[in-house]
Amino acid sequence: MEKFLIHTGTAAPLRRSNVDTDQIIPAEYLKRVTRTGFEDGLFKGWRNDPDFVLNRPEYQGVSVLVAGPDFGTGSSREHAVWALNDFGFKVVISSRFADIFRGNSGKAGLLTAAVDQSVVEELWAIIEADPAAAVTIDLQAQTITCVGMNASFDVDPYVRWRLLEGLDDIGITLRYAYEVAAYESARPSFKPTSAEPTAAR
Amino acid sequence: MAARSGHTLAEKVWEDHVVRRFEGEPDLLYIDMHLVHEVTSPQAFDGLRAAGRPVRRPDLTLATEDHNVPTIDINQPIADPVSRAQIDALRSNAEEFGVLLYPLGSVEQGIVHVVGPQLGITQPGMTIVCGDSHTSTHGAFGALAFGIGTSEVEHVLATQTLPLKPFKTMAITVDGVLPVGASAKDLILAIIAQIGTGGGQGHVIEYRGEAIRALSMEGRMTLCNMSIEAGARAGMIAPDDTTFEYVRGRPHAPAGADWDAAVAYWRTLVTDDDARFDTEVFIDATAVAPFVTWGTNPGQGLPLSAVVPSPDDAADDTARIGIEQALEYMDLVPGTPLRDIAIDTVFVGSCTNGRIEDLRAVAQILQGRHVADSVRMLIVPGSARVRLEAHAEGLDEIFTTAGAEWREAGCSMCLGMNPDKIAPGERSASTSNRNFEGRQGPGGRTHLVSPEVAAATAVLGHLAAPADL
Numbered sequence: 162m163e164k165f166l167i168h169t170g171t172a173a174p175l176r177r178s179n180v181d182t183d184q185i186i187p188a189e190y191l192k193r194v195t196r197t198g199f200e201d202g203l204f205k206g207w208r209n210d211p212d213f214v215l216n217r218p219e220y221q222g223v224s225v226l227v228a229g230p231d232f233g234t235g236s237s238r239e240h241a242v243w244a245l246n247d248f249g250f251k252v253v254i255s256s257r258f259a260d261i262f263r264g265n266s267g268k269a270g271l272l273t274a275a276v277d278q279s280v281v282e283e284l285w286a287i288i289e290a291d292p293a294a295a296v297t298i299d300l301q302a303q304t305i306t307c308v309g310m311n312a313s314f315d316v317d318p319y320v321r322w323r324l325l326e327g328l329d330d331i332g333i334t335l336r337y338a339y340e341v342a343a344y345e346s347a348r349p350s351f352k353p354t355s356a357e358p359t360a361a362r
Numbered sequence: 363m364a365a366r367s368g369h370t371l372a373e374k375v376w377e378d379h380v381v382r383r384f385e386g387e388p389d390l391l392y393i394d395m396h397l398v399h400e401v402t403s404p405q406a407f408d409g410l411r412a413a414g415r416p417v418r419r420p421d422l423t424l425a426t427e428d429h430n431v432p433t434i435d436i437n438q439p440i441a442d443p444v445s446r447a448q449i450d451a452l453r454s455n456a457e458e459f460g461v462l463l464y465p466l467g468s469v470e471q472g473i474v475h476v477v478g479p480q481l482g483i484t485q486p487g488m489t490i491v492c493g494d495s496h497t498s499t500h501g502a503f504g505a506l507a508f509g510i511g512t513s514e515v516e517h518v519l520a521t522q523t524l525p526l527k528p529f530k531t532m533a534i535t536v537d538g539v540l541p542v543g544a545s546a547k548d549l550i551l552a553i554i555a556q557i558g559t560g561g562g563q564g565h566v567i568e569y570r571g572e573a574i575r576a577l578s579m580e581g582r583m584t585l586c587n588m589s590i591e592a593g594a595r596a597g598m599i600a601p602d603d604t605t606f607e608y609v610r611g612r613p614h615a616p617a618g619a620d621w622d623a624a625v626a627y628w629r630t631l632v633t634d635d636d637a638r639f640d641t642e643v644f645i646d647a648t649a650v651a652p653f654v655t656w657g658t659n660p661g662q663g664l665p666l667s668a669v670v671p672s673p674d675d676a677a678d679d680t681a682r683i684g685i686e687q688a689l690e691y692m693d694l695v696p697g698t699p700l701r702d703i704a705i706d707t708v709f710v711g712s713c714t715n716g717r718i719e720d721l722r723a724v725a726q727i728l729q730g731r732h733v734a735d736s737v738r739m740l741i742v743p744g745s746a747r748v749r750l751e752a753h754a755e756g757l758d759e760i761f762t763t764a765g766a767e768w769r770e771a772g773c774s775m776c777l778g779m780n781p782d783k784i785a786p787g788e789r790s791a792s793t794s795n796r797n798f799e800g801r802q803g804p805g806g807r808t809h810l811v812s813p814e815v816a817a818a819t820a821v822l823g824h825l826a827a828p829a830d831l
């Protein structure tokens with residue numbers, strides 16, 4: 162996973178609350194066998210609507226999503242985070258996130274920045290007036306800055322540490338490779354392997 | 363192994379696998395065996411590929427194909443493109459990452475939870491994981507075995523460990539002797555009806571007591587298999603001589619001095635007298651009778667002698683709505699004797715009841731009888747080996763003579779993911795584990811039953827027990 166220190170990009174306003182993971186990516190995409198390439202399924206139900214914010218020409222190339230409250234509720238599918246990542250989002254800002262979605266995001270390197278709803282409203286106003294306005298999210302300082310506004314955001318300290326260090330779960334465990342190897346060397350010899358048994362047995 | 367006290371079986375197995383423990387963090391647990399199938403593994407392998415990581419212990423990883431495979435014409439290409447893509451992905455991933463795969467057509471292919479035990483790979487005291495909730499099956503051997511999600515599959519592939527927070531422990535003590543005609547399947551359906559589909563939430567269940575000790579390994583697997591339907595993460599049974607005899611001599615069983623060392627260790631895997639469980643449940647085995655589900659979750663079950671319940675019987679509004687919705691989906695009228703419910707499809711198979719003992723029980727009932735004209739009966743061995751065993755014992759002939767379809771190994775009609783489905787409105791008696799809406803095919807109606815009840819039902823065309831024949 163890449164380290165997340167500071168990110169600057171343009172942002173799209175998603176003026177909806179309770180966007181559940183089915184809306185982020187519908188169940189039909191769960192049949193796929195790859196881990197990437199889910200950008201075409203993101204917000205599938207809305208993507209045919211020319212007025213949908215991500216279809217509007219002025220919001221092409223955005224990397225920050227500013228969403229209404231209760232983002233990411235519903236099914237625990239990790240595909241929701243993959244789809245946001247694949248589309249190019251680095252940060253989602255909302256006043257409230259669903260727990261499982263937030264956990265999945267932290268594991269996959271997507272920052273979910275929780276702010277007061279007033280900050281969301283302020284950001285919406287700015288990026289709707291000027292879609293080219295750059296938003297800067299500084300994870301070290303836990304601040305969001307954008308054209309004269311500056312606000313702090315909440316993030317779980319453990320998730321923040323992982324993002325700053327660029328560590329996914331596997332990356333963290335691999336730091337304990339020594340302990341794993343020590344455990345392995347002490348495993349009893351009678352434990353089975355999957356290797357095809359030799360004819361001798 | 364030093365003498366220990368105050369620990370449950372689950373805690374002992376857990377403690378013996380802690381690689382790293384740090385205050386405030388989950389324990390890092392070593393995983394002895396990782397079973398893999400085509401549905402939940404492709405993204406995990408894709409993740410490894412993207413990060414340039416190898417599989418740490420291919421020798422502690424075993425893959426097979428089960429959910430998507432057809433059970434007839436298995437030498438033909440798989441017709442459904444999604445199924446084929448998942449199978450193809452597993453084959454190329456196994457090859458690329460050096461994981462042993464038993465593909466369709468291999469003599470060791472089968473449902474992942476049938477394959478592990480029959481190879482002797484499932485042994486007491488192990489930690490076993492698989493991207494499949496019914497991994498709980500392996501707990502029948504006194505292993506700590508549980509299902510995991512796709513990111514966890516990737517984590518285990520990369521590190522052979524999992525960071526985990528401890529589970530709670532639950533004891534289900536089944537005293538007394540199961541009456542003649544009552545099986546392990548009836549027992550687990552009765553347990554789930556009693557504690558509910560959320561009753562085991564967050565727990566590892568340990569099944570204990572006289573009736574459990576008397577069960578065969580097949581029966582114990584049936585029981586532990588459906589722990590997940592009671593909401594639990596895993597089910598376990600302390601290993602004993604029945605367990606050791608089952609494992610002994612299997613292809614992957616320890617041999618020679620290793621066998622003695624293993625058995626000496628396995629004998630320590632019992633809950634200490636002074637151990638405490640977070641939750642305790644008591645069940646009277648003598649009251650268990652053939653059990654069937656009438657609704658759309660595995661907790662909606664009753665003895666076969668009962669009638670379809672009424673929403674008015676419900677304790678509260680939520681339960682009333684639950685019954686109403688189930689009855690509507692199942693197209694059942696309150697007060698109807700369960701025995702009067704006509705069945706058009708009977709499915710024998712799955713990781714719950716697709717082992718040789720289950721097939722023997724069915725054959726014993728079908729011998730000299732015929733499947734009713736109104737019924738289509740599908741008998742699907744849990745693995746290619748079980749199929750061979752059945753052939754060696756002549757069971758296949760009994761099945762086909764009785765008018766049942768005898769198939770190749772796979773998950774088959776347990777879930778609507780392969781060609782074996784029931785049609786909308788069809789009603790099945792099924793030895794599988796889930797009666798959710800549409801589980802066996804969109805609009806299909808499922809009654810969960812034991813193999814014995816399945817066989818009697820096939821003969822009579824309505825829900826029935828062997829005693830009714």
Ligand code: SF4
Pocket residue numbers: 428429473474475494496712713714772773776777794795
């Ligand atoms: S038989 Fe059914 S429950 Fe068992 S692994 Fe296959 S699909 Fe899952």
